[in-house]
Amino acid sequence: MEKLLRLTAGWLIDGTGSPPKRDMLVCVENGTIVSVTSVCRVEPGPREPSGADLSRCTVLPGLVDCHVHLAMSGTDDARLRRRQLCLPYHEAVPLIRERLLTHLACGIVAVRDGGDGAAHSLRYRIEHLPCPALPVALKSPGTAWHSPGRYGKLIGRAPGEGVSLAECISTSREAADHVKLVNSGLNSLHEFGRETPPQFGCEELAGAVAAARKGGLKTMVHANGKIPVRLAVEAGCDSIEHGFFMGLENLARMADRQTFWVPTAFTMKAFAAQALPRSREAEISRRNLDHQLEQLRLARELGVPVASGTDAGGPGIHHGKALAEELKLFMEAGFSIQDAIRCAALNGARLLGIESVVGEVKAGRAATFLVVPGPPDALPGSLRHVERVYVLGTRVK
Numbered sequence: 497m498e499k500l501l502r503l504t505a506g507w508l509i510d511g512t513g514s515p516p517k518r519d520m521l522v523c524v525e526n527g528t529i530v531s532v533t534s535v536c537r538v539e540p541g542p543r544e545p546s547g548a549d550l551s552r553c554t555v556l557p558g559l560v561d562c563h564v565h566l567a568m569s570g571t572d573d574a575r576l577r578r579r580q581l582c583l584p585y586h587e588a589v590p591l592i593r594e595r596l597l598t599h600l601a602c603g604i605v606a607v608r609d610g611g612d613g614a615a616h617s618l619r620y621r622i623e624h625l626p627c628p629a630l631p632v633a634l635k636s637p638g639t640a641w642h643s644p645g646r647y648g649k650l651i652g653r654a655p656g657e658g659v660s661l662a663e664c665i666s667t668s669r670e671a672a673d674h675v676k677l678v679n680s681g682l683n684s685l686h687e688f689g690r691e692t693p694p695q696f697g698c699e700e701l702a703g704a705v706a707a708a709r710k711g712g713l714k715t716m717v718h719a720n721g722k723i724p725v726r727l728a729v730e731a732g733c734d735s736i737e738h739g740f741f742m743g744l745e746n747l748a749r750m751a752d753r754q755t756f757w758v759p760t761a762f763t764m765k766a767f768a769a770q771a772l773p774r775s776r777e778a779e780i781s782r783r784n785l786d787h788q789l790e791q792l793r794l795a796r797e798l799g800v801p802v803a804s805g806t807d808a809g810g811p812g813i814h815h816g817k818a819l820a821e822e823l824k825l826f827m828e829a830g831f832s833i834q835d836a837i838r839c840a841a842l843n844g845a846r847l848l849g850i851e852s853v854v855g856e857v858k859a860g861r862a863a864t865f866l867v868v869p870g871p872p873d874a875l876p877g878s879l880r881h882v883e884r885v886y887v888l889g890t891r892v893k
Contacts, residue, residue: 499526499889501863504535505550507872511557511841511856513834516872522555524863527889531859553883554872556837558605558854558864560844561819562758563716563737563805565651566592566620566634567612570814572770577811581613581650588616593624595808595815596632601893602816603866603882605854606633606844608805610716610737611640611651611676622671631887635848637716640676641665641704643695648678648718661696662703665711675708677701677717677733680724683740683784685767685777691721691741701731714849716758722746729755735847737805738763740788747791751798756847758805759795761788761829762822766812785825792829802826803847804840823876833875853888863889 501524508520510532519535567588568580583591599607609617615638625634641661642648655664665675679701681692696704701717708715714734719725725742729749735756736742750757768781795802804826806818819840826836845855854864867884868875885893 500524501886501889503548503550503555503867505555505867506552507554508532508857509554509556509834509837509872510858511838512858513838513842515834516554519551520555522857522865524886524889527863529857529859529861529863532857550867553867553869554875554878555857555865555867556875557841557857558866558885558887559603559819559840559879560606560608560804560848560850560854561599561604561806561808561840562608562735562803562844562847563610563760563807564599564607564815565610565612565807565809566595566607566617566636566815567614568809569595570809570812570818572811583616585614585616585619588614589620589624592617592620593630596630596634598816600630600632600885601882602819603868603879603885604816604819605631605864605885605887606848606850607635608674608716608848609634609636610718610807611637613639613650613652615639615670618670618672621673631890631892633848633850633853635673637674637676638668638670638672640678640718642678646678646695647681647692648695652676652678660703661700662707665704665707672713674714674716674734675704677704677715677728679717679719679728680721683720683738683764685771685780685784688780688783689741689787691723694719694724694727696727698727698730701727701733705732714847729753735803738807739791740784742791744794747794747798747800751795751800754801756801756803756843757795758803758847759788759792760805760807760822761785761792761825762818763807763810763813764788765821765825766810766818770812789825789829792826792831796830796835801843801846802839803843804836817880820876820879823879827876833872836876
């Protein structure tokens with residue numbers, strides 16, 4: 497029997513960046529959106545049994561968080577955080593499942609993991625997904641790659657002596673979805689604007705990107721500061737993660753090459769909230785955030801493709817809930833609500849290569865979308881109260 501669904505939405509944000517539309521009828525058949533029309537243009541007739549009146553709600557595409565760490569939670573308890581780093585896989589499984597369900601409850605239907613030292617997130621994806629009871633798309637690199645003796649041990653490993661980064665990627669037996677490279681240190685919470693040297697040179701990065709591409713994989717690169725970001729962009733990476741203090745020239749370079757940027761701005765707001773009041777860490781975190789928001793304003797003006805990511809799993813950055821906070825910051829930086837949703841929907845889907853299942857609410861596309869209470873003006877706050885989630889036409893929340 498054909499599966500039919502008719503939803504009358506008070507407002508629709510289609511995910512492309514177009515302004516919200518009022519009073520729209522979304523018709524779904526067999527998991528595909530067959531039409532999106534204005535209610536006033538629809539011929540009157542009997543209501544479908546599967547119809548729903550959502551005239552006081554907003555429909556928008558399923559969301560994507562392009563930077564999470566599923567093996568970790570957002571707890572700020574140092575003891576628990578240390579324990580998370582050495583959990584055996586069988587103990588990590590229910591926690592990863594719980595975090596994915598939390599994402600789904602917040603309207604997030606796809607996540608891209610940034611790696612963990614034991615590759616638990618990748619193993620979980622291989623052994624447990626796809627799953628009808630947990631319809632969240634997960635992309636994972638397994639473990640990240642960093643330079644010997646440099647930052648990255650918590651989420652990855654370093655090439656062995658005499659082995660190039662490209663050789664490591666080419667010979668890896670992990671069934672990874674993408675490659676995660678670390679090319680700088682952490683963003684300082686003690687010295688404003690401090691930049692660390694790059695972890696890899698231009699040739700080594702270019703070889704790594706080429707090796708990944710030969711294997712059909714994209715590369716996400718952790719990079720802060722002008723030189724680490726420049727080298728990664730010139731090497732041809734697919735996305736820059738974080739990108740604090742990368743500067744105008746790098747933003748222009750990314751706009752020219754259409755390199756994605758995942759700014760994870762909320763990390764600094766979370767760190768400021770956890771720091772002691774009036775401490776240097778709180779002050780520097782707030783200044784870092786202000787600078788990142790200015791870079792976001794420039795990125796919007798220059799046409800850099802921005803995709804939303806939260807770094808969920810970091811201290812104070814809770815899975816699912818953090819995405820609404822990230823989008824609030826996008827709007828502080830001058831993005832309209834429809835532009836912010838585009839970053840969390842269509843742009844995220846393109847970065848992950850999953851446009852066939854998420855990204856837009858329009859005829860011919862997969863019926864993956866969510867329903868939140870109230871008008872678009874209530875977003876992104878209303879993402880904390882998602883009423884319904886549909887994945888391929890099936891209601892999963």
